[in-house]
Amino acid sequence: MANKDMFLWWGSGSPPCWKAMLALAEKGLWEELPNELISFSDKGHKKEAVLKVNPRGQMPTFKDGNNIVNESSAICMYLEEKFKSQGTQLLPDDFAIRAQIYQYMFEIDNIRSNIMMPIVVYKMMTKKEVWDNDMLKEKIEPARKEIDTWNNYLKGKTYLCGDKFTMADVFFFPFLAFLVRMGLQLTSRPDLKKYYTSLCQRPSVQATWPPHYKESEGKDWLAEL
Template identity: 60%
Template structure:
């Protein structure tokens, strides 16, 4: 399915919220033909006029489908799924009970952000080394391991979060996990998570949407303890 020429996506490299709708578009074979713009966060291009006209918050992803504007990554994913799904690219099961399990994991995946990314990653990025409280940071890493342990138990014996195929649950969860690995998480204590990460990372749609700047080199392994 080719993308509508009136579609447009503004996105940022390495942003899990941006990656989610990109994955949905790729799964529906729309990504390669989609008009889009990669913006630079460093240059604050998300605050430029074209984005602000569509999204007054100046955030990405920002998506247009003709005259329709859809903002917020989860909303974009759901819109694309509801409008452009068919039997070969469906990411939400038809069965209501199975779909409920996908919804559960979709919305639960935000705990990675709230329990690991925000308290650890953003804290390290925004605090000078000499101002960091190591005891507090150690406690945050302990809680982060508890969060990863939960997902380890969830994925033990499974290839995907729900059922036997890639679903919207994986779309929502994988970018958060990949972001942790990018920042040095080895997942050495979490073999099921590592196996899951390796499997999904090789998916063609993931490779097609892989953050461009991640291909250019590594970054400081601030999450090596994970």
């Protein structure tokens, strides 16, 4: 059960927020955690009360007593280190396996630079009438290659690092789910599909599923991948 001194400010559907929530849930801390859902569309993350704890106005922000941690990866590491033996151990003791997990955790940045920024964020920020379709066409191949890389990583495995759910999955799944919501098709990527379907049933994932994913439709922006 969550400590009453803890507090999480979060936004619905933001992969960094979901990462932190997944780590909390895996540690058995999500249920009854004092928290506030911040509305990005109302610019809630730029309001004074939030800026006081998080000067950058970026979500998520986590407070545990006097410790304020403002960055999703740092929150996940903090939770794993403070609650190492509580709930799921997300970083095993063996440092070679940990190195592999760290590599996946940080490689996810390539999803941002190869898929999210050039296609999703571009389409989000630009009126459809003025989309530069020639430019977008050039972005498809690197984006496809990126997603296929992750399909390959999962070949013959249940989780990214084998048969145990780890921090690599905490970092990866929210991005994968976001891409699926943006129209990514998994039919021709059987390993990714199996992984996605299986993780959708995981209790921590179900408990933290973004509320607005349930209430509204996604996009078809990645359907061509």
